[in-house]
Amino acid sequence: MTSTTPQPRRHGRVRWWTYVLLAAATVACLFPLYWMFIVSTTDSATATEMPPEIVPGDNFVHLAGLVLDTVPFVQSLLNSLFVATAIGVGQAVLCALAGFAFAKLNFWGRNTLFLIVLLTMTVPTQLSVIPQYLIMSWLGWVDTLQALVVPGLASAFGIFWMRQHIIATVSDELLQAARIDGASTWQVFWRIAFPIVRPAAFVLGLFGFITAWNDFLWPFIVLKSPERYTAQIAIKALQNSLDVDLGLAMSGSFLATIPLVVVFILVGRRMVAGILDGAFKG
Amino acid sequence: MVAALTPVRPATPPPPASGISRGLGERLSPYAYIAPFFVIFAAFGLFPFAFTFYVALFDWNPIGDQEFIGLDNFTRMLADPRFWNATRNTVSIWALSTIPQLLLALLLAHVLNNARLRFALFFRMSMLVPYVTSVAATAIVFVQLFDRDFGLLNWLLGLVGVAPVDFVQSTWGSHLLIATMVTWRWFGYTTLLYLASLQAVPRSVYEAAAMDGAGPWQQFRHITVPSLRPMIIFTVVTSTIGGLQIFTEPLLVGTGGPQSCGVVRQCQTLTLFLYEQGFGQFQFGYGSAVGVALFVMVVAIAAINYLLSTRIKADR
Numbered sequence: 001m002t003s004t005t006p007q008p009r010r011h012g013r014v015r016w017w018t019y020v021l022l023a024a025a026t027v028a029c030l031f032p033l034y035w036m037f038i039v040s041t042t043d044s045a046t047a048t049e050m051p052p053e054i055v056p057g058d059n060f061v062h063l064a065g066l067v068l069d070t071v072p073f074v075q076s077l078l079n080s081l082f083v084a085t086a087i088g089v090g091q092a093v094l095c096a097l098a099g100f101a102f103a104k105l106n107f108w109g110r111n112t113l114f115l116i117v118l119l120t121m122t123v124p125t126q127l128s129v130i131p132q133y134l135i136m137s138w139l140g141w142v143d144t145l146q147a148l149v150v151p152g153l154a155s156a157f158g159i160f161w162m163r164q165h166i167i168a169t170v171s172d173e174l175l176q177a178a179r180i181d182g183a184s185t186w187q188v189f190w191r192i193a194f195p196i197v198r199p200a201a202f203v204l205g206l207f208g209f210i211t212a213w214n215d216f217l218w219p220f221i222v223l224k225s226p227e228r229y230t231a232q233i234a235i236k237a238l239q240n241s242l243d244v245d246l247g248l249a250m251s252g253s254f255l256a257t258i259p260l261v262v263v264f265i266l267v268g269r270r271m272v273a274g275i276l277d278g279a280f281k282g
Numbered sequence: 283m284v285a286a287l288t289p290v291r292p293a294t295p296p297p298p299a300s301g302i303s304r305g306l307g308e309r310l311s312p313y314a315y316i317a318p319f320f321v322i323f324a325a326f327g328l329f330p331f332a333f334t335f336y337v338a339l340f341d342w343n344p345i346g347d348q349e350f351i352g353l354d355n356f357t358r359m360l361a362d363p364r365f366w367n368a369t370r371n372t373v374s375i376w377a378l379s380t381i382p383q384l385l386l387a388l389l390l391a392h393v394l395n396n397a398r399l400r401f402a403l404f405f406r407m408s409m410l411v412p413y414v415t416s417v418a419a420t421a422i423v424f425v426q427l428f429d430r431d432f433g434l435l436n437w438l439l440g441l442v443g444v445a446p447v448d449f450v451q452s453t454w455g456s457h458l459l460i461a462t463m464v465t466w467r468w469f470g471y472t473t474l475l476y477l478a479s480l481q482a483v484p485r486s487v488y489e490a491a492a493m494d495g496a497g498p499w500q501q502f503r504h505i506t507v508p509s510l511r512p513m514i515i516f517t518v519v520t521s522t523i524g525g526l527q528i529f530t531e532p533l534l535v536g537t538g539g540p541q542s543c544g545v546v547r548q549c550q551t552l553t554l555f556l557y558e559q560g561f562g563q564f565q566f567g568y569g570s571a572v573g574v575a576l577f578v579m580v581v582a583i584a585a586i587n588y589l590l591s592t593r594i595k596a597d598r
Contacts, residue, residue, distance in 0.1 A: 014400075015498070018393045025390055026408040029470060032423045033415065035434070039426065052434055094318050101315035113316065120327065122519075122584055126527045126553050127573035130560045131330035131337055134344070151326035154319050185311050214416035216530040217553070221561060232418040239422060239534060250426065253419035264407075264414045272406045275474040276481065 033257065040064075040251035063251040070241055072226055073252065076234035077259070080213050083145055083230060087152040088209030092201040094153055099162025099197075100189050104175060114163075121156045129221060136222055143224040152212055158204050165200035166193060203274035206267060213260060231256035334577075338570035345564065355571035365572065367547050368555040371457065375551065376525035378461035383469045384517060390469070391476035392506045397485070406477075409470025417467065421534035424463045425450065450535055456549035460531045468524075472517050479513040480506060511594060519587045526576055529553040552576055 042057035067073050101107070102114050125132070132151070133142070141147040170193045178188050194201070219230045229237065231252075238252040264271070338356070341349045359365050394405060412420070427434050428449040436446045449455035483505065491501050507514075528551045536543035536550075541558040543549040550558070552572065560569030 014396055014398050018396070018399070021393060022390070022405045025386075025470075026405060028466070029408045029411050032420065032427070032466065033411065035427065036419065036423050052437060094322075098316040098319045101312045105312040105315065107312035110312075113320070120323070122523060123331065123577065123580060124523055124527050125327065126529070127556070127576040127580075128330040128334045128570075129556070130566050130570050130573065131333035132326065133561075134333070134337075134566070135326065135330060137344075150322060154322040154327060156323070159319060185308060189315070210414055214418075216416070216418055217557070220533075221557075232416055235416075235418045235422060236534065249422045253416075253422045257415055257419050260414050260416075261411075264411065268407045268410060268414070269403065272403070272410060272474065275410075275471070276406075276478045 033261070036250055036254045036257065039247050040254040042247065044247055059247070060251070063247050064255065066248055067238065067252050067255060070248065071229065071234045071237045071252075073231075073234055073255065075227055076229040076231045077256065079145060079228060080231040080256070081259070083148045083152075084209045084212040086149045087212040088205040090149070090153040091155045091158050091208040092205035095155055095158030095162045095204060096194055096197065096201045097189070098159045099164075099166055100193050102159065103163045103166035104170065104172070104188075104193065105185070114159075117156045117159050121160065125151075126217060129218065132218075133221055142222055143228055145228065147222045148212070148215070148219055148230070151218075152208075152215075155204075155208065158208070161204055162197065162200065165197045169200075170196050199270070200274075203270055206263075206271055207274070209263070210260060334570045334573045337566055338574050340567040341565075342567035342570070343564055344566055348567075351567070355568050356574075358568065359571050359575065364547060364550075364555060365552075365575075368550050368552045371543075371547075371549055372526060372528065372551045374457050375460050375464070375528060375549070376522060378457055379464035379468075380518065380521045380525065382461075383465045383472060383521065384514065386465070386469045387472035387476050387517075388507065388510065388514075389502075390473040391480055391510075392502050394473065394477050395480040395506075406474065409473055411470070412467045413471045415467070417463075417530040418534060420463050420467060421531050424459060424466075425535055428455075428459050428462075451544065451548070453546075453548040456532075456535060456544065460528065460535060460549055463531050464525075464528065468521065472521075475517060476510055476513055479510050483509045512591065515587060515590055515594070519583060522583050523580055526579055527553050529557065533557075 038052075038054065038056055040063055041060040042053055043059045043062070102110060102117075136142050136147045141150075174192060175188050178192055183191070213230075214232060215230075216232050216236075219233050220236065223229055223233055226234075226237065235249060235252045235256055239249040241248065339350060339352060341347075341351050341354075390409070393399075394402065399405075426432070428436075430436060430446050430448040430450070433449075435449075439447065447455055449459045487505055488501060491505060496504070532543035532549045532551050532554050533540050541550075541554065541562045543551070543554060553576070556569050556572040556576070559565045559572060
C-alpha cells in the first residue's frame with residue numbers, strides 16, 4: 001500500500017466500512033447458533049435472567065440428559081444420518097447416470113424428457129403431500145424410513161447440475177477415443193466420465209445430505225412413532241414438552257445442529273465453490 | 283443447447299466389421315441410465331401431482347368414504363375466510379422476507395466482489411451457516427430471542443424504553459418474526475448467487491468506471507445492479523415459490539394452536555392451512571384443493587417471470 005507504483009486494481013481499494021458491514025453480517029449469521037449454545041448450557045433460572053447471560057454455563061450435561069430422557073434422541077440422530085446419507089449418495093449416483101445420458105448419449109425422446117425434468121424443477125412437491133401420503137399408505141410405508149429415502153432420491157435439479165458439468169468438463173473426443181478402444185457405454189461412464197465429474201457429484205450429494213437432514217414437513221407427516229423420528233421431528237417433540245425445561249428444545253436443536261456444523265467446517269469451502277462456480281446461473 | 287448436445291456415437295451404426303458392438307443392448311442402454319430417476323420421479327413426483335387434481339374433486343376421508351363432489355371443494359375454498367387469511371399471511375410474510383433479503387444480498391455481493399478483500403473465504407462461509415442450520419432449530423432459537431418476557435430482543439428494546447412486544451401473539455409481530463427467520467436463513471445463500479453472477483462481469487468494466495471517477499455508490503447503481511438483473515429475477519421467483527411453501531416456521535411459532543399458528547390464525551400460511559385441513563381435519567379433498575390453488579399461484583409466478591425475462595432480452 002505504501003508503494004508508489006500502481007497496485008493491480010479490481011475496482012478501488014477496500015474501504016473500512018466494507019469490513020464493518022461484513023463483520024456485522026457475520027455476527028448476524030453466527031449469533032443465533034452461539035445463543036443456542038448459551039441457552040443449552042445454562043439452567044432455566046439463569047436463562048431467564050435479565051440482562052441475559054452471554055457466556056456458556058455448566059448445565060449442558062444435565063440438559064442433554066433431559067433431552068435423551070424425553071425422546072429417543074440418539075436414535076433420531078442415527079435415523080437422520082441414515083436418511084441423509086442414503087439420499088445424498090443416491091442423488092449423486094442417480095443424477096450422474098441420468099446427467100451423463102442427457103449430456104453424451106443419443107436416444108429417442110431425449111430433448112422432450114429433459115424438458116420435463118426442467119419444467120418440474122419449479123413445481124414444489126409440498127402441494128401434493130396428500131396424494132404422496134396416500135401412496136405411502138397403499139405401499140405400507142407409513143412410519144418407515146424408506147418413505148423418506150426413496151422419494152428423496154429423484155432430484156430434477158441434480159440432473160440439470162450433472163448434465164451441465166459433464167458437458168463442460170468431459171470432452172467428446174475423449175469418449176470417442178475410449179469407444180474406439182472398445183469400451184462399452186458403462187465403462188465410458190464409470191471409468192472416464194464419472195471420475196472427471198466426481199467433485200460436482202460430491203457437492204450435489206452434500207447439498208442433498210443437508211437438505212434431507214433439515215427436511216421437516218414430509219417426515220413430520222409420515223413418521224408416527226418416536227423410534228422412527230428424524231432429529232428435526234425430535235426437536236418438535238421436545239418443543240411440545242416445554243414445561244419440562246426452557247432449555248430442552250434448545251439443547252435438542254443444538255445437538256441436532258452440531259453434526260451439520262462439523263460437516264460444514266470440513267467441506268463448506270466446497271459448497272461455497274459449488275455455488276460460485278455458476279451452475280446456478282439462469 | 284443444440285450445439286452442446288453433440289452425440290458421442292455416430293448417427294448411423296458402423297458395420298459390425300468395425301469391431302465396435304452396437305447391439306440392441308447398447309441401443310437401449312441410454313434408457314437404463316435415466317430409468318432409475320424417471321421411475322422414482324413418476325411414482326413419487328408426477329403421479330401424486332396429477333392425483334392432487336383428482337382427490338380435490340372428492341369429499342375424501344382417509345378412514346371413511348370418498349364421494350365425488352365435483353368442484354364443491356373449490357367453491358367452498360374461495361368462500362372460506364381462512365383460505366384468504368392464509369393467502370394474506372403468506373403474501374405478507376413473503377414481502378417482509380424477500381425484499382430485505384434481496385437488498386441485503388445485493389449490497390453484500392457487491393462488497394464481497396473485490397479481489398483485494400481479506401478473509402473473503404471466511405465471510406463467504408459464514409454466510410452459508412444459516413442455510414446449513416435446520417429450519418426447526420432456527421425457529422426454536424428465534425422464538426426464544428423474540429420472547430415477550432425472556433427474549434433478548436425485548437430486553438434490548440426495554441433498554442431504549444420500548445414496552446415488551448408480544449411478537450408471537452400479534453399479527454404483524456408474528457409475520458415479522460417468521461420473516462426474520464426466512465431472511466436470516468437465505469440472505470447469505472442469495473449473496474453467493476449474486477456474487478457468482480458478478481464474477482462474470484469483466485473487471486475492466488469496474489476499472490474503467492473507477493478511472494472515470496465513479497464512486498462505490500455509482501459503481502453499485504450502474505454496474506452491479508444492471509448486470510445482476512437476470513439473477514435478481516431468478517431469485518425473486520425462487521423466493522416466491524419458496525415463500526408459498528413456508529410451513530415449519532409458523533408450525534413452531536404457533537403456541538396454543540400449532541396447526542393454525544395461533545388462536546386467531548395470525549400467522550397461518552397456505553401450506554400450513556393445507557396441512558391443517560389434510561392431516562388435522564382429515565379432509566384430504568379440501569386439502570388437495572388448497573394444493574391446486576398453490577399450483578395455480580406457481581404457474582402465475584412462472585408466467586410473470588417468463589414475460590419479464592423475455593422483455594429484458596428484447597431490451598438488449
